[in-house]
Amino acid sequence: MHIFGHKSDELDRPLEHIQPHSNNLPGLTNEQAAQGLVSLVDHSEKHTDVSQGIHASSHTIFSIPWIHKLIPGIEKLAAEYHIGNFVVIRGSKEQIFEAMPIYARIGMHLLFYGNEQIKVLHAHSVESLLKEQSIKEGKLYDSPNSAASIPSFVATYSLDLSELLEPDVTKYKTFNEFFSRKLKPDARPVEHADDPLAICSAADCRLTVYQTVDLAKQFWIKGREFTIPNLLGVDPSSEKASVFDGSSLAIFRLAPADYHRFHCPIDGTVGDTVHIPGQYYTVNPQAVNEPGFDVFTANTRSVLYLTHAATGLPVAFVAVGALLVGSIVWTNGGEKGKTVKKGDELGYFAYGGSTIVAVFPKGVVEFDADLVANSVVPVETLVKVGNSLGKTPAKV
Structure with missing residues (x-):
């Protein structure tokens, strides 16, 4: 960093x-x-x-x-x-x-x-x-x-x-063991933890949020092939693609220095995970912002489908690999049928900086105003796991 x-x-x-x-x-x-x-x-x-x-x-x-x-x-x-x-x-x-x-x-x-x-x-x-x-x-x-x-x-x-669960660095047997280090249970309090409509940050990261894919492509993701079906690796005419038509995006970029475990942004249930093989391009903003490179839809990635408790709708949690990132590991996110709360760990990245893209069906999230304002500058916002991301409108 x-x-x-x-x-x-x-x-x-x-x-x-x-x-x-x-x-x-x-x-x-x-x-x-x-x-x-x-x-x-x-x-x-x-x-x-x-x-x-x-x-x-x-x-x-x-x-x-x-x-x-x-x-x-x-x-x-x-x-x-x-x-x-x-x-x-x-x-x-x-x-x-x-x-x-x-x-x-x-x-x-x-x-x-x-x-x-x-x-x-x-x-x-x-x-x-x-x-x-x-x-x-x-x-x-x-x-x-x-x-x-x-x-x-x-x-x-x-x-x-x-803030580490094990602060003594001599206790870690490998560099990757330290890189995927755990924090103390109270190190990342979850804002609005008891509100089922609240949604929180999934990672310590640099964050951008967009209510629509069109806005994301206008201000941030310039890859010509970026679409939600391409990101999820599904047929554009499939039922899964139609569920995410008009969806909102939160993009969590993790730098090498960050705590590299990622957490659930919603209250919900763990569903299927799908691994999509691909490239190992850098996820630096200048690559993401360049029309000639489809970083998120070209890189290796793993898609976890969560069911949002408040709406019953699916949320796609896409862990994207990157240059010098060796692997994506699911912990709670690998246990299909498990009930998870905001802030519960889902998995972690091995060495390198990388990105998570959370895809919310239309109407599921209304992002916090300060995050929206920064994202259209555009500039990333430094946030921590558990910080408020937004909430589900009550009418949904």
Whole structure:
């Protein structure tokens, strides 16, 4: 996440806006970018300081000579731009800048300045390379040796250990065990927990909400192939597609530093889960906001169908994998027929930052006004699990 100050501060250089065919790393070939990503993943196996490798960011890059040599032009880019995006703190107008980890920026380069199908390193296509390295990183962080990287990860992202169920980092056997860490039971109180019509945030995240898909596509999701049937992997003429016609969307983006367990936004019942294989593209806003990339409908994802207790209607809870995310794991969300309350855990992501898209049938949710206002700017809002998302209108 790398918090880098406030928007009210006069930043000394502009924010980088990455656009296809407008290469801000002109000295970097696609093969060099591919080798850079592979080297960053390999580096994480033998070097425990994540801030000096895979989680290096634009404002720390100047102290890491090996990355300068590996990725020509990255130092010049960091000197000219801030690489990342702003998010707003809920309850205020204050915006903070979050620097993009270097691995995400390289993944962005491969997507934006190459082509998913072009051959890069060792005859891999871009999409096969991103998938291979994502799976590889997940395996590396499942190994006992990876636990040595936990202290530097905590320091890099200034994590608050006091809210953890197990605050002693030496007790975690692997990096991924820490990454999917649990919180104390009272660490994320659920707002309006006793109101059956209330709906809450499913994750610690950067949130955008849209009452209709058309609004989501106008302000945020620019992929040309984005539709609810494509997201859910269902036939557009199917009954399931018709149930979600005119639906509302909440998009929860998790950064690497976040608590990575996700929770139920409603009172309801666990239904079926459907896994949809796909790509491992970065879910950074600049990729989601780019018409040329259908991130949410191309990436690997797992869809959980919940039955909303207050209306009897289905809610689709879509966990989307991303670059360097090894897996999506369902806990309570994998127990079909189980009754769940707002704030109950549904599952977790293994290593990486990722996204959840919650799809509510038309009329099921009226989002909180402050979240709606931020989303049409558009800017993401920092929220926590259990924070209010909105409520179901009483007439429904």
